[in-house]
Amino acid sequence: MSETYKENNFEKILRGRKSIREYDETAKISKKEMEDILSETVLAPSSANMQPWRFIVVESDEGKAKLRPLIRFNTRQNDTSAAMILIFGDLQCYELSEDIFGAAVAAGKMPQEVKDQQMSTLIPHYKSLSRQEMIEVVKIDSSLAAMQLMLVARSHGYDTTPMSGFEADQLAETFDLDPERYEPIMIVSIGKANETGYSSIRLPISKIANWK
Template structure:
């Protein structure tokens, strides 16, 4: 069972900052990283297809490979414990049977419900255009990414969501099929070496309509 270093949700939410400089001496263990990814993966996804895929870049070799692909975000790469590449899997439905079978095996879903759901969901997903599936996996993977940022803070780490990278080269650079895996964002993660900037937000009156 996880014991968070910080379980104050208000603090996690309101005091999160985008951190661009980390203590390079602090390395997150593979065990804790996997724990955080598992916690983040409790995020919701469309029909529970869980389309997120990760590449955790932590070695010097991996960071050297990533560096020319991340434009003006090199300090995060140089100092972070790791750079988490988040991809969306355009063929995520290929895991549908495994996901739903496991739900049945664990007593979380009746077999007849599984059969009905898969009979409807799999052909529906398979019929999507690449553009439509791209939208689905990016929305779902972004939900996961936000949850991962809060999970990291609960573990005592900080993050920076990065969108400035060479999206057309990222998958192939890390041996993924670029036709199947679409880059969503990169998260730097580590022990903050700066406080980060407090930023303002528009009031909800500015971006909400009531009908």
């Protein structure tokens, strides 16, 4: 278990999460702790365990200055947070399948014959998908990682806000990624809250779920 956990009560983590728009500008997150947070984030599930999420942690003044013109009405989060985490989906994530399945075999988690069967089936399948179909796959998987990131951040004593209000057509290229390969999914600000955040209401289950 990470020694940096501040909260282990899942109910407090879950119910205490609020979207924060202003952070304590003096509160920073070390690279080591951010690596811990991301390592716990990527325990999220993904289709065929392809792990298509890719992260850019924007924490420097220079990085935030590049990001600021692209985030519309979210500049307060950018200016005060410890970091803005850009989440992209890799449309060619299957290129790392050998790394994933090879490591699983080496760790004794997967027999070699299962790996061979997976590789021979999955790689042609992913390559056959249209660009739009692949975007839908990586959006779902990367959104699972984004939600996990926000809960993990709470366990480390930090707050977050998910953001979709940004110039998606410019984000990848601005941060030196190939826009044909990396699909922007979400930006998550992270830091120590400098406000209480807003409590919100959820619809009752009777309005959103049915039993058959």
